[in-house]
Amino acid sequence: MxxxxxxxxxxxxxxxxxxxxxxxxxxxxxxxxxxxxxxxFANGGQLSYSYVAPLADPAVLPKLPAWLLKRDSALRFIPRFDVGQWRWCAAFLLACRSHRARQTALELLSLGALSKAALHEIVGSEPLVSDSFDYVRNGKLVVYRDAREFERARHKMELLVEAGSDQRALDASQCAALEPALARAQPLLAGGIHTPSEEAGDCQxxxxxxxxxxxxxxxxxxxxxxxxxxxxxxxxxxxxxxxxxxxxxxxxxxxxxxxxxxxxxxxxxxxxxxYPLTGYSLTIRDADPRNTPGVSVTDLHRKVVYAPLGGRLRIAGMVEIAGLKDAQRAGRIALLKRQAQEIFPAAGDYANAQTWCGHRPATPDxxxxxxxxxxxxxxxxxxxxxxxxxxxxxxxxxxxxxxxxxxxxxxxxxxxxxx
Ligand SMILES: Cc1cc2nc3c(=O)[nH]c(=O)nc-3n(C[C@H](O)[C@H](O)[C@H](O)COP(=O)(O)OP(=O)(O)OC[C@H]3O[C@@H](n4cnc5c(N)ncnc54)[C@H](O)[C@@H]3O)c2cc1C
CATH class of the missing domain: 3.50.50.60 (FAD/NAD(P)-binding domain)
Structure with a gap:
């Protein structure tokens, strides 16, 4: 056919x-x-099969005022005269109901598991592909700054571990021991969840x-x-x-x-x-290997992800529900640089990092x-x-x-x- x-x-x-x-x-x-x-093009590079929980979740509801009012919030809603935006937001709020969010998370976990197997098949059968995209099976460390948020994550993780998931909770010093590039950020951290089976690569x-x-x-x-x-x-x-x-x-x-x-x-x-959900990324070339993470790191508080890509460090984050026009590019890129420097201050030349603004084609759920x-x-x-x-x-x-x-x-x- x-x-x-x-x-x-x-x-x-x-x-x-x-x-x-x-x-x-x-x-x-x-x-x-x-x-x-x-x-x-220059997305976060995460092949993050265990972290597929939807954005629409009951936990986002108390955060809505910050999305509207705080300019440095990781997620921002900028209202437009656009029926598509309002319709999408209404459907998003409906998708936040707990039973729907739970069901969606389970469905995405199944699709994630299938995707992992399917990617492994491509990588196993196409050496020209597997050698070309800085693919690493390096695991993922999600770090928490807030002790209560870390406790909630640890509780959720225990349920997943009982169901067979390979994850473990680490305190701040164990995070820094696992990922030495986090040493300077250790005082900021409450702890982290490590998933050794996660992967990363350059999507483009x-x-x-x-x-x-x-x-x-x-x-x-x-x-x-x-x-x-x-x-x-x-x-x-x-x-x-x-x-x-x-x-x-x-x-x-x-x-x-x-x-x-x-x-x-x-x-x-x-x-x-x-609907487009706008985000931004930085790519630091010739990243300093001693001060760049070897595992993929997610700073949950800032909603910023870090992936080592063969001598480069990809940093991506931010979600703006603002349509395609007026992406707040310069200000948001500067904010992303400041946030990344809090965690990995010596990773490399932030001033000359490649910058990118992309639009995630997103459904409400x-x-x-x-x-x-x-x-x-x-x-x-x-x-x-x-x-x-x-x-x-x-x-x-x-x-x-x-x-x-x-x-x-x-x-x-x-x-x-x-x-
Ligand atoms: C900041 C950011 C970070 C991200 N981080 C991650 C991550 O870490 N992990 C992850 O899994 N995902 C991540 N994503 C999401 C991921 O990048 C997207 O979900 C994915 O790239 C979507 O792929 P796509 O092929 O559907 O869309 P696209 O890559 O946009 O492809 C669609 C193609 O269609 C073409 N096209 C459109 N209209 C027409 C037309 N009329 N005729 C012909 N061609 C047309 C476009 O030119 C484009 O090439 C991130 C996204 C962003 C923005």
Missing amino acids: HVCVLGAGVVGLTTAWSLARDGHDVTIVEARDGAALEAS RFTSALADVLQRRNGVTIRYETRVRELVSDGSRIVAARTAGGDIEADAFVVALGLGSVPLLGALGVRLPV SKPLIGRTPYRNLWLNTGHGALGFTLACGSARVIADAIAGREPSIDIAAYAYDR
Whole structure:
């Protein structure tokens, strides 16, 4: 079957890999002149399969005033005259109900486990990919500054450990012993939770390497600099993706366009609950190995993540619910630098760090949209929010199973766009 995958971010490329493995003839269509130049470009690099809890959680409700009023809050809500923003926020608040948040966390844990296995399969079978993206199985240390917050986390962890999870709680000195680069920050810390099985890597390099491998070995065609303007339907199915260079026909289409999915599907009468959540990152080149973490670190208080990427240190954080315009770039980058220097003051040259602002294509409940649409041959794999790198390989396997008519190993109905 000829399948057209729309979008060459991490979700589109992993989808293409799974489809090519099934023997399909695959064409990828991408507006930019390379792979992973939008949300997948300089993200936090975390492959954080055990930390997939949704943003929408009962614990966020008391924090809402700070989101609105405090300029240095890690999460900020900046109201706009935008129905899409208000609709998304209303759905987000509904998703904060405890039973829904719990159910979502369990579903995402299953998808995370599947993703880990699927990424390992790619890494095991594609040496050109595994050698190219600074992939490390280095574990993750989530550090807490507030003693009560640490106690709550420790309690949650004990439940997970009883269920078989490999995690342990460390006091501040044990955190610094595990990760010597934290020594100077030790007085700030109440403790941490260490998960040795977590991983990290460079999402953009991973995606680009997949693109190379697919083009060279699997005969996948990638049409860069080709924006899809419209999906042409005959009423029940999609017959072509319309571009300035002509129509691209296929037997099936998979929409993996991140934020670009919303207008294209909207024109077909399918409303996707996806909204941009803006974030920022810094990349320090030639990071000082003695003062740079070897494990991935999350500073939970600041909601900032740190990943060592082959001599570089990637630092990412912040969530702004503010639409695509007016990203508060300069101020937020300066804040991120100050916050990173509190924890890793001597990691490297902060003044010349590469800076990036990206938009997570997020659903209100943090679950991606995977599966069918009202059009028989049009499939969705989009809306991965803050977890696209972590969940891409599993989502790709699920959509490939669905297209092949196989039963996916997770309940795909939980990811329906109109759930
Ligand atoms: C600051 C930040 C930190 C993050 N940290 C992490 C992390 O540590 N771990 C993690 O798992 N996730 C993280 N994420 C989330 C992750 O980066 C995203 O979920 C993921 O990149 C989404 O991938 P995607 O392929 O769906 O979207 P994209 O990468 O945006 O890809 C969509 C592609 O579609 C193309 N496109 C759009 N419209 C059209 C059109 N009409 N025609 C043709 N092409 C089109 C775009 O050019 C783009 O290349 C982070 C995100 C941000 C912003």
